[in-house]
Amino acid sequence: MADATVNAVTTQAKRARPAPRSRLRKFFERKSTIAFFMALPLILLIFTLVIYPAFYAIYLTTLNKRMTATAWMKNCTYLPDWICTYIPFGNLQFLLTRETFWMVFWQSCLFAISAVIFKALIGFVVSHFVHNVPSKGQRKWRGMLLVPWVIPAAMSTLAWQWLFDPSYSAFNWILAQFDIERVSWTGVAHWARFSVILVNVWIGAPFFMIMYLAALKSVPDQLYEAAEIDGANWWQRIWYVTLPMMRNIIAITALFSTIVTFANFDIVRILTAGGPLDRTHLFATWSFRLGIEGGDIPLGATVSLFMVPILAVAAAFILRDVTRRGNEA
Amino acid sequence: MAKKRITRRQFVAGTMASTAVIGMPYVSSAQSAGKLAVGLWDHWVPGANDASKKVIDAWAAKNKVEVTVDYIPSQGNKNLLTIAAEAQAKAGHDIIAMPTWWPHAQSDLVEPMNDIMGELIKKLGNVNGTSEYLGKLGDKWLAVPATIGSQLKGPCSRIDLMKQHAGIDIQALYPAGGPPKADSWNFDTFLKAAEACHKGGKAFGIGLGETSDSVDTAGAFMQSFGAALVDAKGNITVKSDAVRQWLEYSVKLAKFFPADAPAWDDASNNKWLVAGNGALIMNPPSAWAVAKRDAPQIAEQCWTHGFPQGAKGRFAPFLPYFWAVWGFSKNKSAAKQLLVAMSEPDAIASFVAASGGYDIPNFDKMTTLPTWANEGPPKGTLYHYPNPHNHQTLSITAAPAPPKIAQQIYVQATPTKMITRHLQGESMEKTLAWAESEVEGFLR
Numbered sequence: 001m002a003d004a005t006v007n008a009v010t011t012q013a014k015r016a017r018p019a020p021r022s023r024l025r026k027f028f029e030r031k032s033t034i035a036f037f038m039a040l041p042l043i044l045l046i047f048t049l050v051i052y053p054a055f056y057a058i059y060l061t062t063l064n065k066r067m068t069a070t071a072w073m074k075n076c077t078y079l080p081d082w083i084c085t086y087i088p089f090g091n092l093q094f095l096l097t098r099e100t101f102w103m104v105f106w107q108s109c110l111f112a113i114s115a116v117i118f119k120a121l122i123g124f125v126v127s128h129f130v131h132n133v134p135s136k137g138q139r140k141w142r143g144m145l146l147v148p149w150v151i152p153a154a155m156s157t158l159a160w161q162w163l164f165d166p167s168y169s170a171f172n173w174i175l176a177q178f179d180i181e182r183v184s185w186t187g188v189a190h191w192a193r194f195s196v197i198l199v200n201v202w203i204g205a206p207f208f209m210i211m212y213l214a215a216l217k218s219v220p221d222q223l224y225e226a227a228e229i230d231g232a233n234w235w236q237r238i239w240y241v242t243l244p245m246m247r248n249i250i251a252i253t254a255l256f257s258t259i260v261t262f263a264n265f266d267i268v269r270i271l272t273a274g275g276p277l278d279r280t281h282l283f284a285t286w287s288f289r290l291g292i293e294g295g296d297i298p299l300g301a302t303v304s305l306f307m308v309p310i311l312a313v314a315a316a317f318i319l320r321d322v323t324r325r326g327n328e329a
Numbered sequence: 330m331a332k333k334r335i336t337r338r339q340f341v342a343g344t345m346a347s348t349a350v351i352g353m354p355y356v357s358s359a360q361s362a363g364k365l366a367v368g369l370w371d372h373w374v375p376g377a378n379d380a381s382k383k384v385i386d387a388w389a390a391k392n393k394v395e396v397t398v399d400y401i402p403s404q405g406n407k408n409l410l411t412i413a414a415e416a417q418a419k420a421g422h423d424i425i426a427m428p429t430w431w432p433h434a435q436s437d438l439v440e441p442m443n444d445i446m447g448e449l450i451k452k453l454g455n456v457n458g459t460s461e462y463l464g465k466l467g468d469k470w471l472a473v474p475a476t477i478g479s480q481l482k483g484p485c486s487r488i489d490l491m492k493q494h495a496g497i498d499i500q501a502l503y504p505a506g507g508p509p510k511a512d513s514w515n516f517d518t519f520l521k522a523a524e525a526c527h528k529g530g531k532a533f534g535i536g537l538g539e540t541s542d543s544v545d546t547a548g549a550f551m552q553s554f555g556a557a558l559v560d561a562k563g564n565i566t567v568k569s570d571a572v573r574q575w576l577e578y579s580v581k582l583a584k585f586f587p588a589d590a591p592a593w594d595d596a597s598n599n600k601w602l603v604a605g606n607g608a609l610i611m612n613p614p615s616a617w618a619v620a621k622r623d624a625p626q627i628a629e630q631c632w633t634h635g636f637p638q639g640a641k642g643r644f645a646p647f648l649p650y651f652w653a654v655w656g657f658s659k660n661k662s663a664a665k666q667l668l669v670a671m672s673e674p675d676a677i678a679s680f681v682a683a684s685g686g687y688d689i690p691n692f693d694k695m696t697t698l699p700t701w702a703n704e705g706p707p708k709g710t711l712y713h714y715p716n717p718h719n720h721q722t723l724s725i726t727a728a729p730a731p732p733k734i735a736q737q738i739y740v741q742a743t744p745t746k747m748i749t750r751h752l753q754g755e756s757m758e759k760t761l762a763w764a765e766s767e768v769e770g771f772l773r
Contacts, residue, residue: 065733065773066437098770099763166589166597167606187592275539276591277746292409294740295434295733297417 060301062088067298091302100278101303104286108307110193111282112261115200116254122201123208123253130209131216142210149206157270160199164271186272189279196280199267204260208253215249216242248322255318259311283307363660364395365667368422370408370478370650371400372684373615380683381477381671388670394663403428415655423658424668426478427651429725430739432464432471433732440654442470445665449473449672454693459723460649463732471653473668474691476680478650480613481689481714481723482545487531488707489630490608494529495522503634505709506702508718511635516553519637520582526608527585534601534610535586536593537749539742543593545646546611547744548726550582551575553639558738558768559730565772567765574640576757579748591749603627611646613687614704614711621706629706633714635721645716647723649691686711737771 027033064071071090073079079087095101130141148156163170164185172182186192223241232240243250265284268274274281274289281289283303291300367385372378378400389396399422401408408428415421416435432439450456456464460474491497497518502511523533536543551557556571566572583590587601599616601607605627610616620628636645652671654664670676677690678698686700696715704711716723726744727735738744743764751760 068437094770094773099766166592167587167601168604184589184592187589192592272592273539273594277749278539289740292406292413294737295413295430296737297413 057301057305060298061091061305063298064090065296065298071298089302091298092306095299095302095306100281100286103278104281104283104303105306107193107280108262108282111197111200111264112258115197115204115261116257118197118201119204119208119257120250120254122205123212126205126209127212127216130213142213145209146206148202149204149210153203154266154270156203157199157267160195160202161271164195187276189276192272192276192280196268196271199271200261200264203267204257207257211249211253212246215246219245248325251318251322255315259315262307262311363663365389365397365424365660365663366422367396367398367667368401368408368411368425369398369652370426370428371402372477374618374684374687377477377680377683377688380679384671384673384676384679385667388667392663392666394660394667396667401426419655419657422655423660423664424652424654426475427472427653428478429463429648429650430732430736432651432653433466434736435653436466436469436471438656439471440656440658440661440664442473442654442665442668443468445669446470446473448669449692453672453674453677453690453695456691457647457649457693457723459647459725459728460651460691462728463649463725464651472651473653473672475650475652476672476677476688476690476695477684479689479691480648480687481716482542482611482613482646482648483633483635483714483721484609485602485612485614485617485631485633486609487602487607487627487630488632490526490529490531491522494531494608495525497522499632499634503632503713505712509635509713509720511720512638514635515638516550516578516640520578520585522608523582523585529608531606531608532585532587534598534607535583535590536597537583537586537590537745537752538593538597539745540593540595541648542595542598542612543590543745544726544739544742545648547579547748548728548739549636549644549646549724550579550639551726551744552644552722552724552728553636553642554578555641557729558727558743558764559734559772561729561731563731563734563772565765565768567768568761571641572761573757576747576751576760580751583748583752591745602631614685614714615687617710618685618687625706631710632707633711635713635716643721644724645721646725647689648725686714689715734768734771738768741767741771743767 060067062070070088073084073087073090073093075081076084076087076093126145130138130145133141162168166184166187169182169185171185175182183191185195219242223245224237227237227241262282263284264282265288268280268282268285269288272280274285278286283306287300287304289300290303291297294300369378369381372381382398385396385398388394401411403409408426409431411421412425412427412431412435415425416438419438427435446456456474460479464470464472464474486499488499491499502514503509526532535546537547551572554571554575556566556569556575558565558567558572560566587593587607598610598612599619602610602612602616603620603624605624614633617628617631617633620631636643652668654661654668658664674695677692677695678700680688681690681698681700686704690696690698697717698715701711701714701717702709713720725735725739727738729735730738747760747764750763751757755763
């Protein structure tokens with residue numbers, strides 16, 4: 001009888017204890033698993049539209065012009081033949097010998113660096129103006145100043161094309177009213193370069209402005225008050241308070257903008273198509289010219305990927321610096 | 330379970346039957362069916378696509394084939410992107426319209442057309458030299474020369490301004506309905522006329538940009554001097570006397586072009602004519618058609634005619650379109666049958682009429698259709714557009730270089746860049762050295 005009672009108690013105890021959960025169920029209940037599955041559609045999208053095309057582009061760079069065999073390197077100066085002839089970057093080796101390639105490289109650097117500097121300067125100045133506008137009217141100014149950035153770049157570049165038109169330029173019409181000689185905006189190399197940089201600055205400056213404005217708003221007023229009590233003038237307040245507080249935003253904005261500006265396509269394509277005499281080609285437009293219009297897809301892919309390692313290294317340094325400063329804070 | 334063994338006879342019979350089915354030519358019958366996807370060039374002339382749709386629909390209904398047609402625009406090079414994408418994916422349309430260089434660029438992937446080209450040549454006459462150069466690789470026809478989109482970029486002159494400034498009666502040189510009487514229309518006359526019109530404030534609207542119109546004109550002049558940057562065998566011939574003579578002449582001529590000519594694109598010359606700014610442009614009749622709509626008083630004074638005569642002949646730029654069948658198409662025989670239907674004389678005439686005379690058939694017997702004689706105002710303005718009297722040699726820039734090299738010279742606009750460099754003060758030897766280095770890169 002006692003045995004029977006003990007058995008009954010044990011059975012009841014077993015029933016009362018919750019059943020052990022399976023490992024699979026545990027796995028699915030983990031927060032990280034749920035997060036992964038929720039992000040999965042985006043991961044698949046990025047894989048399909050970014051990662052796969054990127055690796056495919058790398059594969060294309062290793063092919064010969066007819067895309068029937070690998071483009072091995074040959075006659076390397078710095079490597080023995082038994083290594084050189086097994087490196088599949090024959091297209092890159094060929095590009096490095098071309099005068100036009102180095103011109104495009106130089107132009108891309110000029111375009112990206114000068115455009116980013118001007119965008120940053122204009123964004124910085126305008127963000128201070130907007131920051132000082134009374135909060136009642138500030139919204140309207142913010143909205144209006146964002147217009148160039150919000151309009152699709154291709155559309156606004158078409159409007160600029162009309163302003164710079166070789167024969168019917170609206171700017172030239174204005175110059176003519178003051179008896180100033182007409183300017184061949186897109187017909188002479190230096191003016192054409194100026195024109196494409198100007199349009200890029202016009203489109204991109206509002207992005208800097210809005211980022212800097214957000215950074216300015218997060219600077220505590222107490223810091224300025226303390227600086228003022230210490231007798232700091234306008235310039236010292238900017239140099240010792242504003243700039244250090246905005247450093248991270250300035251670095252990240254400049255980095256992203258540099259990457260996007262290096263990869264710019266639409267402005268040059270619409271405004272000058274790379275001319276005159278290839279003097280406004282950037283990597284993207286020259287890649288399109290070689291790969292799609294010229295039918296040499298491997299060479300076009302090589303041009304388009306040339307900047308990836310350089311930009312990746314620059315990005316790594318800047319982001320490392322930003323993280324380090326974040327940790328210090 | 331006993332396995333059924335196939336006898337040798339059954340195997341042979343089965344193999345023969347399946348081979349016959351696979352290799353069987355397309356036979357149109359009430360039972361014939363299947364699907365075809367066709368990618369045609371999206372014509373800029375309103376209503377021109379309807380003509381091709383009508384021909385295709387009639388053929389599809391007769392042959393019980395389900396045909397879908399996509400009209401692919403060339404704006405933004407959408408057609409080139411489609412060709413490149415389909416070539417990579419090995420999937421897409423069965424028939425695709427390819428401009429100028431693309432049959433050669435995709436020569437490994439297109440279906441040979443020899444079987445239907447023989448039939449078409451017999452019926453429609455020989456194919457012009459440029460279409461053969463661009464559409465044939467050795468003995469293999471890579472694609473069928475298409476009427477839709479094929480164009481000639483000859484001079485379109487203002488009758489009044491040429492008389493007023495250059496003293497040239499262009500209608501007398503190229504009378505409507507008759508053969509040209511244009512022996513005096515040579516490079517010297519052209520240069521003098523360009524100078525006179527420039528002085529009169531009505532400069533010739535010829536560009537020196539990197540787009541097709543500018544490159545085509547520069548190339549035609551080059552060929553009229555017997556010059557080529559690369560010969561038919563693939564040898565570089567940049568530093569030849571003929572190239573020097575061409576460059577010297579071109580720079581003399583370019584001094585009378587608009588000052589911003591190096592920045593011109595394919596729309597600039599049209600605007601130049603329609604705005605009444607110049608006495609001559611090099612273009613198909615699209616500029617005249619726009620003038621007819623927007624500036625009728627200017628259209629009434631336009632006359633399309635032939636190129637001037639150079640030392641080695643009279644060359645005019647011709648840009649053909651082709652209809653190619655992809656090698657991966659699953660319905661090649663039906664695709665070829667459709668292309669034959671689209672190349673019937675009636676179909677060709679309907680395409681030409683629908684395009685207002687813009688489209689030019691590539692076959693000899695089809696260049697005297699009534700559309701060109703009747704279009705106006707002024708009546709007969711397009712009579713000489715399709716080269717009805719074979720007065721000039723139809724050509725394309727960079728020919729006779731092997732097409733894959735020529736494509737690079739054309740796309741990179743090497744001839745117009747040479748003119749611009751020399752025009753802007755670079756010495757001839759330096760320009761030639763630069764061009765030679767560029768062309769060396771194209772030979773890789």
